[in-house]
Amino acid sequence: MTRETFGRLVSTEPATGRITFAELWGARTLDLADLYRRSARVARWLLGRGVRPGDRIGIHAANGLEWVLLDLAALRLKVETAGLEPGKFTPDSDLLARYDLTLLCTDRHAEGPGIVPVGEVAEAAGRRDLDEPALPPVTWQPEDVTTIKFTSGSTGEPKGLGATAGSIDSSLRAVQEIFEHGPGDDLFVFLPLSLLQQRYWIYSALLHGHDVTVSTYEAAFAALRQVRPTVVMGVPAFYETAKRQIEARQRRGSSVTEAAQAVFGDRIRYLWTGSAPAAPSTLRFFVDAGLPIYEGYGLNETCIVTKNHPKAHREGSVGQVLRGKEVLVDADGVVHVRSDHPVNTRYTYAEPGSSEQIFAPDGTVRTGDLGHLDEDGFLFIRGRADDVIVLDNGRKVIVRPIEEQLRSDPAIAECVLFCPGQTELVAVVSPAHVPADRAAIAARLASTNAALTSDERISRMILADEPFSIDNGLLTSQYKPRRRQILAAHHAAVHDPKEGIHAP
Template identity: 25%
Template sequence: MTDVALALPTAPPLTGGLADSVFATAEARPDLPVLARRTGPDGGWQRVSAAALREEVSALARGLVAAGIAPGHRVAVMARTRYEWTVLSYALWAVGAQVVPVYPSSSRGQVEWILRDAGCVAVVVEDEQGAMTVGSVCAALPRLRHVWQLDAGALEQLVADGAAVPPTTVESLRRIVAPEATAVIAYTSGTGGRALGCALSHRALASPCDTLLAGWGHTAAPPGEQASVLAFLPFSHVYGLMIQGICVRGGILMGHEPDLDERALVPALRSFRPTYLYAVPSVFEKLYKNFLRTAQQAGRGALFERAAATARAFAAARERQRTGGGRGPGPRLRLRHAVYERTVYRGLRAALGGRVVRATSGGSTLSRELSLFYEGIGIYVHDGYGLTETAGGITMQPLGREKSGTVGKALPGTEITVADDGEILVRGPSLFQGYVGDPAATRAVLRDGRLATGDLGHLDAQGYLTITGRKKDVIVTSGGKSVAPALLEQRLRMHPLIHQAVVVGDDRPCVGALITLDPDFLAHWRALLALPGDAASREAREENALREEIGRAVAAANSAVSRSESIRVFRLLPEPFDVAGGLLTPSMKLRRAAIVERYAAEIDAMYDARRGRVARRPAGEDPAASREDSDDVFR
């Protein structure tokens, strides 16, 4: 089945490189504020005009020329999301160089692989730790000539060194950058093995940005206001680069927040006050849990839960109305929603700065329930879809016909089909040029001009795409049942106590799960429980209460799937999966194979305990009628 492209305004074709937008905006609207810099720890922001940004980019580009950076050279950027990232990337593109993003949390081995595989001639690191990581692998990198450290004033020194280079030199280099020239070598997350470098052209990176701006740009802010975005997702990921591209190409004011921790992010949102929010599902999940925790601490937990249920019901009714499936919210629901708007929803939006009108979630699937909640409180969240190989997003919700639980429809000019085995295939202007140095891997995913995404999904009769999981993640039980783990894991994470979940069960008699707890919410939950008695008895009763609570979360997740696909056993793990332990990629994706290997003993014990319970059933008892095989297994 093929989706029909949306009939929306067409973006003008790209005629040069990505850096041209900086110079074009400065020429047309020199005073337009395009970036905002932090002025200090008090949370103030200083706006930077389009003309000022052009001068910074040009001056740094001259310094890069003085350092010997030439068209086609690859320069790695290993830093968090900060102001210098934006200036540096556009300066590199202005001289025809290629940006190689590297997560600053990458291991020594990952850094060595990327810099060597890409053939980088220079790398920009953020701090001393980054410099030491690169320094430890320099002997294996014969092409590497420069290591520049942001916190040591490297960019300022480059600008000083480039003072003797005529501005016309940069202008000449910028004008010969072709749309099909490679702009970025973006490495895949490496969940299944060695990361692969995706070559992305200037045209590929600009295409989704320009299409989204042409069709949806006017929705990013209230009428008459300049749109603003706080960029906090890593620019080391193509999603972050797309956010940067949309802002710079669309004249959207962009601030930078390098720290994803809520203690830094929430104050930044309140001080910057964005009109549009780009995030990943874990951020939206964390914000929801924080709303709930704050309400419970204030003694308003029950009020919040009623307001949240009303928000979801109101959004679902509006969705039925706009998609032709119902009449919309009734009088009673409208009244309840209006009451909670004054007492609850307004305060929730204020926690995000008070100006956010819409949002996009990407990186993995967002649950329908969470999407409906945010729409119900006044912030529609579009669940986006895209890959590194597609230079970012390739779907969007049609305005006025949004459908939560789906990722929308294919962008104009992009074609999405679903193969017989459920794999999503994509063709369009944002496809990558291939994997660097690996033509065999490129041929394996490009078939007759279509990208085999490795994702599973389906298109409904109206062309809305729903993602059901990754093809390589499908679990096959010993009984031959195929289970896609994404939905179960997503629903488990909706419970405020659950931080991470990994569904297992390959060659096992049933589906199981490894679960980690959210430490902040766990401490809050224990404080609310406030059990009396001595320490020993209190701990035992607390453990029983926790067992029951997680059991309810598992039962809620199981309600979305058939019995044969449901989680029958699970185990709580004492610590979360993290990058340092090799169980998460730098982009925070699960390394499933590594997790299963690390916790092999716990998984075996989990299933052994289940077999023991099943063996103790009375003769003749119907297993389907028993609750024992859905009991949990704790450490």
């Protein structure tokens, strides 16, 4: 099946489908057939720059046509890519050496041997003199690495993981089986294309003939109203923002249906979420608004593992285990994942010992998440094993459900629990608005504590002066909180019993 999937990607011009690049200044649409022909020109341009099968190129740029062309051209040459997120990596000679790059294409100002501005990619894509000769045939085997993807890098330098063609193929087939994307669909993606899973939907469009829209987080809401997609791929933080926008329109007199369509358009078939836990209240909100939303579960090290979908959905779960995956729960309640086609069995770039902490000798991945499977194969995640707080009386507190209760308030965008001295729980809160609504946040603290046992109750809340963001290093590129960085930024207040909003 890998040969069929990647064979079609590298050798078959799609007959239907379009790709749209939506930015704040407007949108540009190409037929997928045109995209495919342009990618061949870029592939020949890469050959002219000395890139050969088996080499690796780096792509260090914001989402855009050049990113997609380079990625597809590399697949057509059997060249590995390394998706390097701007802001996390600096485009210089050291970067080329560190990741064994033959070429580095960037949209940032940089100079040096092997560093090329992405403007040259756009120029090459339009050159008719690059229509010949025919590209050499290539074959991707299941164990071949197509790309190096990087962890979010919550601490230290991001770990690099080589993703195999077999793992990508397996994920694409599993998702297509349950969602049946095809002509008439337009899948909307806006997270960085350096995240491999965002590129899945471009591959899906090329394979199944549906449309795909590529945008950015900054332009996402403006683009949604313009392109009117049928499927939106987003993280929970994005849906929390969308929820607030819908609620604001309701307060101005719109019905929930009118408000939802004003934000997402009138063609939504379903919404997809994952990468971080979504608040149950947020999921219910969208379902009540007539926008089905399906939560899934996966890691960089596993690809997608479980997914709720129209034919199998269970509230509170992250979905049923997909074909090609096996979920094992050990005696401590920690989830492990075994794959027919593993992403890989070790990191390509990481500190010594890092691979052994995550990968078993047979490739099984220790996720670090606590969970259980029900009798029908639905997976329920309770939190991170590392985020279980042990109090001085020996009581263990799983923080995720408590944090979800706090985040369900419109005044709170994000929160993280800490336990200074193992004696009290302290929440650091990123407010949804500046200035923060202290009264609403204090009320949420009181109502949350009322539903908790005495050991689980929060004694204080620290309000962050600056909301958590990617720019200030307190959120990952997938909008997950970076706990260690958040604690470091608020260490003094967390450890000072006089600071914060105190529980009544």
